[in-house]
Amino acid sequence: MEIEAATPPQTTQQYVLARLRRAILTGALPPGSPIRQDALAERFGVSRVPLREALKILEGNGQVIYRPRRGYVVAELSFDDLLEVYRLRELLEAEAARQAVGRMGEDDVRRLAEAHEDVVAAGKQGDVTAMATANRRFHFTLIDACGMPRLRRFLGILWDATDVYRTLYYSEAANRDRVEREHDGIVRAVRARDADLLVRLLDEHRAGTVATFRGFLTEQERET
Amino acid sequence: MEIEAATPPQTTQQYVLARLRRAILTGALPPGSPIRQDALAERFGVSRVPLREALKILEGNGQVIYRPRRGYVVAELSFDDLLEVYRLRELLEAEAARQAVGRMGEDDVRRLAEAHEDVVAAGKQGDVTAMATANRRFHFTLIDACGMPRLRRFLGILWDATDVYRTLYYSEAANRDRVEREHDGIVRAVRARDADLLVRLLDEHRAGTVATFRGFLTEQERET
DNA sequence: AGAATCAATATTGGATCCGAAATAGTTACC
DNA sequence: GGTAACTATTTCGGATCCAATATTGATTCT
CATH class of the missing domain: 1.10.10.10 (Winged helix-like DNA-binding domain superfamily/Winged helix DNA-binding domain)
Incomplete structure (x- = not known):
């Protein structure tokens, strides 16, 4: 976690x-x-x-x-489970983002940008594990800043549920590029303190992954 | 739980x-x-x-x-914790209610109404423990119907966090009457399948309790 | 041959025991 | 008299051992 x-x-x-x-x-x-x-x-x-x-x-x-x-x-993850996880993330991360935008200090923003650069660096080297780790640090730098411990814990649980598939997602170069672009937008929105934009970008960011995960899952269920 | x-x-x-x-x-x-x-x-x-x-x-x-x-x-509950719990309940119970309204069958609605009557009966007898139990059954009959197990678990955790204070809330007769009225409205909204109304009533229902809990908490913190 | 019953085995759940760390109490020293 | 160091005690964390239940396999009967 x-x-x-x-x-x-x-x-x-x-x-x-x-x-x-x-x-x-x-x-x-x-x-x-x-x-x-x-x-x-x-x-x-x-x-x-x-x-x-x-x-x-x-x-x-x-x-x-x-x-x-x-x-x-x-535990196994059905497609319905996947949808639930992403729906709950949508709700909870929106709240976290709105709270965090107002509360993040300059050092927090700097840490966010550093995590972003780590994601990019790992992506360039094709190290998917390092990329998954840095990606999590990126998102939870934002989430941690919201100052809501229970929200943070819930989101940790939701992320854990789909962690297995995240490395698979990063194994495709096109996905890695996409993540890089989207993270860049997220950092800018935070810098601009634009909560509405940030929430919208996060939603779009998730939408990209959930579609790919869907592919992994049906594939996996077919085997069973 | x-x-x-x-x-x-x-x-x-x-x-x-x-x-x-x-x-x-x-x-x-x-x-x-x-x-x-x-x-x-x-x-x-x-x-x-x-x-x-x-x-x-x-x-x-x-x-x-x-x-x-x-x-x-x-664990201790600070006032900030209380606010967080109720904010998260607001977000998550709204989602649960919207999902549940469309999915509840006739038997679910009947179980909801029964739980409501149990709350009223326990209230009339002044049995606060039984009232707290029935109240929980009432709300989780609704929540269970949403068909989202993680959401259900999160809400269980959030309810547990404030369970200590719920019996205190019911010890006042005025609060018991209020709960009765509000639950009645909730049952009607479910019967009418009016999701927006239901969410609004749930929000108002919570708002009443959080104010009272605030009193308990500051009282308690003063002792420490 | 297939199903049901019974025995053998594997696996979990709980109790007791032991070592290590934290806390409390005591003594010596400044 | 107060503080620091040292010792004793409490308390926690982990390992081993034993009992109860579930699972698997063999045997018998229809």
């Missing part, structure tokens, strides 16, 4: 949580696959206790489904 | 979770108080393992704050 690198894991649960997230993100634990606690714990070199606590976090975020006495399963 | 009575706890974690929620709700675990795992586990007659897993769920819902090696503390 966050960039963990800033805070190296102090406890085993946090370490396990990070590894679980990576495993889900990279597809090592594909959607729908059951989670064998014993095997995973051994693979991570820990006992089952911290693993189970990490799983409870993911359960709370909706990334795994828990059924008593049956264990945990990696 | 839910009405647990329908599903008696199959596992100890679920049992502990229900008791934890009750303890927070009733004020047995007041906001800001640290959670001594050993003492609580003994009080509940269980070991610390299921307690810790239940706490992880509450952490995910924002009802407790976790700090590594320091343990869990019951």
Whole structure:
């Protein structure tokens, strides 16, 4: 959910949580696959206790489904789920953007611009993972500035739900160019403190990705 | 978060979770108080393992704050937090209502009306706990009908955050009458399938409570 | 041959135990 | 008398162990 690198894991649960997230993100634990606690714990070199606590976090975020006495399963995303995620992002990010525009200081704007440049740099090198990370930092620099912790948490959950597909999105060069252009507009709107324009640009930005994700999803569901 | 009575706890974690929620709700675990795992586990007659897993769920819902090696503390609600919760409810419940109005069948409307009558009945008897329960059933009958599971979960979290104050709100007879009138209007709007009216009534309904909660909160903060 | 029943195995859930860190209490020193 | 360092105690985090349930496979009966 966050960039963990800033805070190296102090406890085993946090370490396990990070590894679980990576495993889900990279597809090592594909959607729908059951989670064998014993095997995973051994693979991570820990006992089952911290693993189970990490799983409870993911359960709370909706990334795994828990059924008593049956264990945990990696959550799957239907097309309806995808639409819901993007509809909720539309509502919540609009609110976040409007609040953030008024509250961002010069340093915040600078951090936003830096994140933007990182996205571009990663895109130029074709490093999709770095691009996804920088992209998230870009958007959450804006979201964090809204000063609404619950809103921030909700958006984190929504982003996590579709993180798997984001790297796929960036693997196409045309998409990368598009992201670059759109982010540029977003930074300008923030600089101009134009909330309405910013919200509109964010909506358009999302609309581009949701269409592509749709392709991935139907493809995936056809396999099942 | 839910009405647990329908599903008696199959596992100890679920049992502990229900008791934890009750303890927070009733004020047995007041906001800001640290959670001594050993003492609580003994009080509940269980070991610390299921307690810790239940706490992880509450952490995910924002009802407790976790700090590594320091343990869990019951979350406190500042006035800013209250405003955030109600602002987000405004956004999300509007969406839920608009979706629900079109999707509710005759049986859904009937269940809504029944919940409304239960609220009234509990109010007449002055049973604030029963009233709070029925009230939640009333509102979530509407919310559930929207068919958006994430939206539903977010709203559950937001409601949980202020549940402590809801019973206080109902302890005044004037508030109980007001709720009765407003719920009546909401049921009518649903029957008439008038989404705009419904959203407006829900907004007004919330506006009444947030003002009263404000009183409780400043009172509480003064004590600290 | 197919279905149902029963046994063997795998897997989860919970309890107890132990080590490590944080907090509280005590003593010595300035 | 106040503060700092050191020790004791509490409390948390994690590992191992055991019991209960679910799943799988074998066997028997129709």
